Amino acid sequence: MKNGKYRRRLFIYFLTSVMGLLFFTVSDSHGQLQTLKLAIPQKGLFDTTMPTLMADKMGFLKEAGIKPEIFWTSGGAETVRVVTVGSADIGISTGTESLVTAFMKGSPVRIISAQMTGSPELFWIVRADSPYRTIKDLDGKSIGFSRPGSSTHMILQLAVDHYKIKAKLVPVGGVPDSFTAVMTKQVDAGWSSPPSFLDRIDKGEIRIVFKAADLESIKDVTLRVNFVNASFYEKNAKLVKSYLNALKKAIDYMYQNPKETAALFAEINKFPLSVAEAGLKFFPKESVALTPVSRVDFSVDLALKLQMITKAPTEEELKKLIVAE
Amino acid sequence: METWREKTFRWGFFALVVGAIEVVVRLNLVDRIFLTSPSLIAVAAWERLLSGDLIGLLMTTVYEAAIAFGIAVIVGLPAGFLLWKYPLFGRAYDELLGALFASPLILLYPIFLVIFGRGISAVIAMGCISGIIPIVLNTHQALRDVNQTYIKVGKSMRLTNGQTITYILFPAAWPIIMGGLKLGLTYTLISIIALEFLVEIGGIGTLASKGYYWFNTEELYLGVVGAIFLSMIFIYLLGKAESRLFSS
Numbered sequence: 365m366k367n368g369k370y371r372r373r374l375f376i377y378f379l380t381s382v383m384g385l386l387f388f389t390v391s392d393s394h395g396q397l398q399t400l401k402l403a404i405p406q407k408g409l410f411d412t413t414m415p416t417l418m419a420d421k422m423g424f425l426k427e428a429g430i431k432p433e434i435f436w437t438s439g440g441a442e443t444v445r446v447v448t449v450g451s452a453d454i455g456i457s458t459g460t461e462s463l464v465t466a467f468m469k470g471s472p473v474r475i476i477s478a479q480m481t482g483s484p485e486l487f488w489i490v491r492a493d494s495p496y497r498t499i500k501d502l503d504g505k506s507i508g509f510s511r512p513g514s515s516t517h518m519i520l521q522l523a524v525d526h527y528k529i530k531a532k533l534v535p536v537g538g539v540p541d542s543f544t545a546v547m548t549k550q551v552d553a554g555w556s557s558p559p560s561f562l563d564r565i566d567k568g569e570i571r572i573v574f575k576a577a578d579l580e581s582i583k584d585v586t587l588r589v590n591f592v593n594a595s596f597y598e599k600n601a602k603l604v605k606s607y608l609n610a611l612k613k614a615i616d617y618m619y620q621n622p623k624e625t626a627a628l629f630a631e632i633n634k635f636p637l638s639v640a641e642a643g644l645k646f647f648p649k650e651s652v653a654l655t656p657v658s659r660v661d662f663s664v665d666l667a668l669k670l671q672m673i674t675k676a677p678t679e680e681e682l683k684k685l686i687v688a689e
Numbered sequence: 690m691e692t693w694r695e696k697t698f699r700w701g702f703f704a705l706v707v708g709a710i711e712v713v714v715r716l717n718l719v720d721r722i723f724l725t726s727p728s729l730i731a732v733a734a735w736e737r738l739l740s741g742d743l744i745g746l747l748m749t750t751v752y753e754a755a756i757a758f759g760i761a762v763i764v765g766l767p768a769g770f771l772l773w774k775y776p777l778f779g780r781a782y783d784e785l786l787g788a789l790f791a792s793p794l795i796l797l798y799p800i801f802l803v804i805f806g807r808g809i810s811a812v813i814a815m816g817c818i819s820g821i822i823p824i825v826l827n828t829h830q831a832l833r834d835v836n837q838t839y840i841k842v843g844k845s846m847r848l849t850n851g852q853t854i855t856y857i858l859f860p861a862a863w864p865i866i867m868g869g870l871k872l873g874l875t876y877t878l879i880s881i882i883a884l885e886f887l888v889e890i891g892g893i894g895t896l897a898s899k900g901y902y903w904f905n906t907e908e909l910y911l912g913v914v915g916a917i918f919l920s921m922i923f924i925y926l927l928g929k930a931e932s933r934l935f936s937s
Contacts (some may be wrong), residue, residue, distance in 0.1 A: 440902060441901055441902045441903075441904065444904070445722065445723075448720060448722055448723075449720070449723070462904075465903060465904050466722065466904050469721065469722055469904045469905075469906075470720065470721045470722060471720065471722045471904065472720070511902055512899065512902040512903055513902055513903060534807065534889075535888070535889050541799070544799060544802075544803065545802070545807065548802070548803045549806075550802055550803075550806060550807035551807065670903075672903045672904075
């Protein structure tokens with residue numbers, strides 16, 4: 365009697381285990397998602413963060429058979445190294461000159477698409493009580509950028525040349541660090557990206573002294589690109605293309621549904637919705653288009669000028685580096 | 690006295706490691722963006738020595754470290770003495786300092802930048818704070834560990850307080866105090882070079898940072914080698930000062 369009860373219980377356990385195993389196997393075979401490791405710089409920035417997160421939220425990545433695994437980085441060299449070593453498969457929105465430099469120094473990277481062209485969103489701020497009104501007033505003063513090789517570094521170099529001023533360029537780090545450096549007078553002006561500090565500009569605590577959009581010469585220059593580890597690309601070109609398609613869908617969706625985009629942007633950055641909505645106006649759709657990767661010669665010239673590379677890449681080398689359509 | 694066997698083992702192992710790295714890099718077994726060959730680092734060092742900027746960077750770090758460590762010693766030794774002299778303070782602050790010593794003080798660097806500005810004052814202050822704590826803790830510990838019999842003997846010989854401190858307390862406590870000074874120096878140097886790397890202010894850490902961000906691996910490792918070189922020189926000088934003090 366006791367033995368029968370024991371056997372019955374054992375049978376129920378067995379049956380439950382088999383059913384559980386079957387359930388997981390079936391659900392997994394239905395899913396068949398391939399993990400894609402993404403290195404995304406500076407969480408919260410519009411072009412680095414929003415397309416992928418929107419693609420994930422709207423299920424575009426899942427449709428493409430992709431399960432994203434995100435690594436947040438501080439940008440530039442860190443993103444390139446993470447992808448070079450294979451810890452991440454794809455690096456998002458990284459300075460073009462950083463990629464050119466890394467490639468010329470033997471790093472196995474390939475540019476798969478543009479992510480920011482012209483960078484019209486970046487601006488430089490000063491304290492409200494600062495005597496400086498325009499970038500020309502900053503001659504001989506200190507101006508902050510994020511990190512060497514970043515797009516803020518590129519734009520600042522170009523601005524200094526364009527306006528013929530001699531300024532001390534100081535690497536201050538991310539947006540919050542830049543703001544602290546400005547407010548505590550460590551630097552005379554610092555960079556920012558919307559919607560960060562738009563509310564403080566409205567309140568009159570800080571002022572915009574220069575916008576990257578003012579620089580005509582960079583309007584068609586792709587300053588930040590998406591890139592991939594070369595050996596990963598050789599084996600997974602189709603997956604990479606599926607990811608880019610999902611990103612493109614997400615970008616289209618973002619501009620067709622600005623309210624939803626602002627809500628997600630506000631949620632990620634913990635901003636009020638109104639601030640996020642104001643921030644979106646800084647990003648015209650064409651600036652975040654994935655194609656074309658244009659005017660790479662501009663980044664090459666700058667990398668040469670800054671002595672980041674000693675010789676320009678040849679046509680063949682550029683063809684090898686840029687696999688974007 | 691160091692024997693030739695010890696020297697052979699030390700330098701033999703060093704040569705083996707350097708040789709292995711050279712071979713691994715030359716055979717392209719590792720990406721040059723992560724590791725470069727010692728011979729290429731030597732070439733980069735030579736070029737920078739000729740241009741004069743390597744000496745400038747090294748001297749900046751030496752200057753920052755010397756000032757920071759000097760202040761740490763001037764403040765740390767008397768502070769440790771006071772913690773021993775007034776046991777209530779000793780009991781009150783010892784654990785707190787111990788906890789601070791174990792914490793990553795480098796994370797406070799933004800506050801130092803705000804207080805001291807984005808310049809070498811912030812680097813010196815950061816290095817100084819990191820160096821003071823082990824000096825205070827070890828001085829306090831060393832004085833507590835002095836055998837009370839020595840002090841009683843001093844008293845029986847009617848030594849003044851000053852004489853007791855000079856001839857009994859500090860000589861007896863010196864080995865542990867010296868340990869604290871060595872730790873203090875190490876922590877000072879680590880903080881200084883780390884802050885130079887993080888905010889690109891000043892000396893050899895800036896060189897490593899620039900090398901890192903511009904994918905110039907030789908420059909990155911030259912910065913690292915420079916930091917090790919400075920650390921060895923400082924520890925050597927401290928050892929020399931110790932042997933001079935004990936021999937006099």
